[in-house]
Amino acid sequence: MKTMTCKQLGGACDMEFSANTFEEIADLSKNHGMEMFQKKRFRPSKSNGRDAKSYEVSKWNAGLV
Numbered sequence: 001m002k003t004m005t006c007k008q009l010g011g012a013c014d015m016e017f018s019a020n021t022f023e024e025i026a027d028l029s030k031n032h033g034m035e036m037f038q039k040k041r042f043r044p045s046k047s048n049g050r051d052a053k054s055y056e057v058s059k060w061n062a063g064l065v
């Protein structure tokens with residue numbers, strides 16, 4: 001089990017991520033970064049958060065935001 005902080009991964013806070021592999025930590029960190037990003041930029045809306053989220057993630061991946 002490894003633990004890294006958001007800061008160590010280039011993020012802005014001290015949140016800790018624990019996982020068995022670096023890939024898992026990178027994934028956790030990526031999801032966390034997207035959550036932070038969404039909290040900042042997008043107001044919670046409607047009930048269907050999952051679709052909204054994957055929509056924003058695909059925009060993010062496409063470099064549109």
Ligand SMILES: [Zn+2]
Binds near residue numbers: 007015032
């Ligand atoms: Zn963070």
